[in-house]
Amino acid sequence: MTPIIGVCVKWIGSQPTSGHEADARFAQFSASDQAALEVSLQRAEQQSARVRVVSVAPIAARSHLVALCASGAHELVHIAAEGQSSSAHVAHELAQHLRDCASVWCGDYSLDRGSGSVPAFLASTLGAQQALGIVGISATNNNSLDLLRRLDAGRREIVRVMEPFIISVEGSMATLRRASLASTLRPTANIIEASLAEPSTLSLGDFSPFRPRPRTVKAPAGETALDRIKAATSANSPQKHSEIVTLAPEDAAQYIVERLTEWGYLS
Amino acid sequence: MSLQWPDISFQDRMATAEFRVHERAHIVVNSDSCNGCTTRACVVACPANLFIPTSDGGIVFNYEQCFECGTCYMVCNEEGAISWTYPEGGHGIVFHHT
Amino acid sequence: MPDFDVIVVGAGPAGSCAALTIARTGKSVALIERGPFPGSKNMYGGVVYPRILDALIPEWWNEMPVQRWVTRRSTMLLTDTQSLSIDFRSDAWGDAPYNGATAFRPDFDNWLANKAVEAGATLVCSTTVTGLITNANGAVIGIHTDRPDGDLTASVVIACDGVNSFLAKEHGMYPHTDAAHFTLGVKETITLSKDIIDERFAVRGNQGVDIEILGGTSGVNGGGFIYTNLDSLSVGVVLKLPKLAAQSKRPEEIIAGLKSHSAIAPLVEGGTVSEYSAHLIPEAGLKMMPTLLDDGLLVAGDAAAMCLAAGIWLEGVNFAMASGMYAAQAACEAIEKGNTSAKGLSLYKKLLEDTFVLRDHRKLRRAPQLVLSDRVQHMYPALITSVVQGMFHVNNPLPKPGLRKILKDERRRLGIRTIDLAKDAITGFRSFG
Numbered sequence A: 001m002t003p004i005i006g007v008c009v010k011w012i013g014s015q016p017t018s019g020h021e022a023d024a025r026f027a028q029f030s031a032s033d034q035a036a037l038e039v040s041l042q043r044a045e046q047q048s049a050r051v052r053v054v055s056v057a058p059i060a061a062r063s064h065l066v067a068l069c070a071s072g073a074h075e076l077v078h079i080a081a082e083g084q085s086s087s088a089h090v091a092h093e094l095a096q097h098l099r100d101c102a103s104v105w106c107g108d109y110s111l112d113r114g115s116g117s118v119p120a121f122l123a124s125t126l127g128a129q130q131a132l133g134i135v136g137i138s139a140t141n142n143n144s145l146d147l148l149r150r151l152d153a154g155r156r157e158i159v160r161v162m163e164p165f166i167i168s169v170e171g172s173m174a175t176l177r178r179a180s181l182a183s184t185l186r187p188t189a190n191i192i193e194a195s196l197a198e199p200s201t202l203s204l205g206d207f208s209p210f211r212p213r214p215r216t217v218k219a220p221a222g223e224t225a226l227d228r229i230k231a232a233t234s235a236n237s238p239q240k241h242s243e244i245v246t247l248a249p250e251d252a253a254q255y256i257v258e259r260l261t262e263w264g265y266l267s
Numbered sequence B: 001m002s003l004q005w006p007d008i009s010f011q012d013r014m015a016t017a018e019f020r021v022h023e024r025a026h027i028v029v030n031s032d033s034c035n036g037c038t039t040r041a042c043v044v045a046c047p048a049n050l051f052i053p054t055s056d057g058g059i060v061f062n063y064e065q066c067f068e069c070g071t072c073y074m075v076c077n078e079e080g081a082i083s084w085t086y087p088e089g090g091h092g093i094v095f096h097h098t
Numbered sequence C: 001m002p003d004f005d006v007i008v009v010g011a012g013p014a015g016s017c018a019a020l021t022i023a024r025t026g027k028s029v030a031l032i033e034r035g036p037f038p039g040s041k042n043m044y045g046g047v048v049y050p051r052i053l054d055a056l057i058p059e060w061w062n063e064m065p066v067q068r069w070v071t072r073r074s075t076m077l078l079t080d081t082q083s084l085s086i087d088f089r090s091d092a093w094g095d096a097p098y099n100g101a102t103a104f105r106p107d108f109d110n111w112l113a114n115k116a117v118e119a120g121a122t123l124v125c126s127t128t129v130t131g132l133i134t135n136a137n138g139a140v141i142g143i144h145t146d147r148p149d150g151d152l153t154a155s156v157v158i159a160c161d162g163v164n165s166f167l168a169k170e171h172g173m174y175p176h177t178d179a180a181h182f183t184l185g186v187k188e189t190i191t192l193s194k195d196i197i198d199e200r201f202a203v204r205g206n207q208g209v210d211i212e213i214l215g216g217t218s219g220v221n222g223g224g225f226i227y228t229n230l231d232s233l234s235v236g237v238v239l240k241l242p243k244l245a246a247q248s249k250r251p252e253e254i255i256a257g258l259k260s261h262s263a264i265a266p267l268v269e270g271g272t273v274s275e276y277s278a279h280l281i282p283e284a285g286l287k288m289m290p291t292l293l294d295d296g297l298l299v300a301g302d303a304a305a306m307c308l309a310a311g312i313w314l315e316g317v318n319f320a321m322a323s324g325m326y327a328a329q330a331a332c333e334a335i336e337k338g339n340t341s342a343k344g345l346s347l348y349k350k351l352l353e354d355t356f357v358l359r360d361h362r363k364l365r366r367a368p369q370l371v372l373s374d375r376v377q378h379m380y381p382a383l384i385t386s387v388v389q390g391m392f393h394v395n396n397p398l399p400k401p402g403l404r405k406i407l408k409d410e411r412r413r414l415g416i417r418t419i420d421l422a423k424d425a426i427t428g429f430r431s432f433g
């Protein structure tokens, strides 16, 4: 069976920074969504795979989605939906069309400054590994990829993900190839129309924020209130802001657990 | 002219227009040709103020906020100073309420 | 077999009317536009005169995206400290079948292009046409675009690619291009509430105003305009290129100067600039018009300089729509007869000659030069406003002077020769009379 690479794109009615109302004419896909499609197309060429673009978007987005797919996507799943839906709901709907994909690629940044939680919900729904903020691929192995991930302050890390995985790439990773005139004139992507199901089909369970109960801590010893406050805030004791220790990984883990216990974070 | 009009800054003015910038510069100015130019017609005429004279007689040109109007190549008399093309399809200026 | 019967380059008013006309005959037509959607690259002053659409879209007024129907037209003469307006109002223009409407081009052009698509045209956006394909005999047989595998062939190509028309230039249709034939239009869209606009411009509901201004352009030959949209104004100037280039005020400063004139400031005060834009106008009319057709090629609209910009008129969209439609009719006839050579396409010329497109241009062929001349630009406004001031200025106990005396004195004071005045008057009568 031909492997399928999934790409999720978010259609934004108009550039929000322009201060004008949402309008299909001014719609765009973010540079990172376009990069996700380009990376997928490149991988599809290497793996003789098919690329499937999936989007929850209003009917007005159809021509834009078709134009996007003219760059070489094989299938387009357009899940028609007007108005806003929750990230969990969108992810659940996208997932229905991505179950047969070993890899799914998303853009890391949407033009409307969305929360970026759709890929996380997707990973959860599909039971896939997830990586964010990817700026490059450093190695391709059998069923896994080593990815270059951007961290704060100009740092990078390499993460290894195993299939199935969901990866959010940054716009700098690739520039989407231009669609040929022929595929623009006669779109070749196979269009699958779907519509948004009611949110009741959600299988993600209930979520609520983690709110630990307050703990009563015995007041420190001290003659006056000021003394006790000083003791509680360690205001007078020499501060140890940081400490450099060099240990083997196992010992380091043990050391961290001990310190956290000492400080009262673990019991 | 009786009233003084409090005008917006040029930067704010240009920020009202949407430009979808492509990585290829669609207009290129050959600053060497500008060295002998006495008119500096582009500097005053370009509605986007994209031609900036340098102290050594050259021109610094940035293509990003261009209206694609064609004024610059029309007013420039120096053969070969400006090579002018349209940006790649779908890029460049996008008007909203014009 | 070519890919399409006809390729139309540019989805402005000319291109869309051409594509619509062709699609209606059942022929295949591709409409190629470089912007992300039709109208996204286009700006103008602000009034469309869509009468010609009666022939293409019955009752177009029920669906066209309109800001306001123009029911009031003013022509204004400005000197630094004076203004004189001729103001006309017609209630009939506020009802079907209407006369003119303010509209935004990203709305209007997009609507018109979609009419062509509904009729069966294939619209391809975000695609820049980079050149013409010709056969061994030099006949045009298609286009190159900037997309991969971007060539496309057709029996006829209609170039509706606007004022810079690189296609017409590349094919040698323009013997020479002279900067003096072009004006730069810059405008500000100024947001202002509908109520304030209604009050300041004395209109109600969806009635609108069109003000053409002579003078007020800081000494650069050209003119100005103010149009009312629903809840914004279009305020701008058109500036003759060589004159603009030869002085030191930048375009936005010239608009600022216009806006600060005592006759204009109260109209625009308190509004915020919501969009700044610029575009060229082919200004010289018949004088600059290129060759209009060649084997396999027709040129229409601004690409063929069919724009009427002569002081009290600023029309181009209507000429573009009409010439696009006529080009399409000629292309269809040629294809049906199996002869798409220049000779086979010659119906285009005839249709233009028989209608307002070339008749107006022939009648007004001297007008642009006259209106943009130094005398009309710099001396006559001063002469006329001074004469009017002389008539209305009360200088008791002196008796009122006669009109003839005021005219003579002011003419002398401004150094205008009688012979020039007479010559210009004759040209004016021939053009506008």
Ligand SMILES: Cc1cc2nc3c(=O)[nH]c(=O)nc-3n(C[C@H](O)[C@H](O)[C@H](O)COP(=O)(O)OP(=O)(O)OC[C@H]3O[C@@H](n4cnc5c(N)ncnc54)[C@H](O)[C@@H]3O)c2cc1C
Pocket: B086, C009, C010, C011, C012, C013, C014, C015, C032, C033, C034, C035, C038, C039, C041, C042, C043, C044, C045, C046, C047, C048, C049, C127, C128, C129, C130, C160, C161, C162, C163, C184, C185, C186, C236, C238, C279, C280, C281, C300, C301, C302, C303, C306, C307, C314, C315, C316, C317, C318, C320
């Ligand atoms: C400041 C100003 C004020 C004006 N005021 C008025 C007014 O009030 N009323 C009026 O009737 N007229 C007015 N005009 C004139 C009017 O705008 C033009 O005459 C009219 O737009 C011409 O239409 P067109 O279809 O020929 O060209 P355009 O409207 O210029 O359309 C050309 C189209 O071709 C596309 N194109 C160009 N090159 C290529 C290419 N290589 N490949 C693909 N696509 C291409 C462009 O993107 C564009 O969409 C004004 C013009 C200006 C500049």
Ligand code: SF4
Pocket: B029, B033, B034, B037, B038, B039, B040, B041, B042, B043, B051, B059, B075, B076, B077, B078, B081, B082
């Ligand atoms: S671009 Fe042309 S007009 Fe401008 S400085 Fe150079 S030579 Fe002169």
Ligand code: SF4
Pocket: B027, B045, B046, B047, B048, B049, B050, B065, B066, B067, B068, B069, B070, B071, B072, B073
């Ligand atoms: S095309 Fe117009 S806006 Fe662009 S650089 Fe030239 S003059 Fe300036």
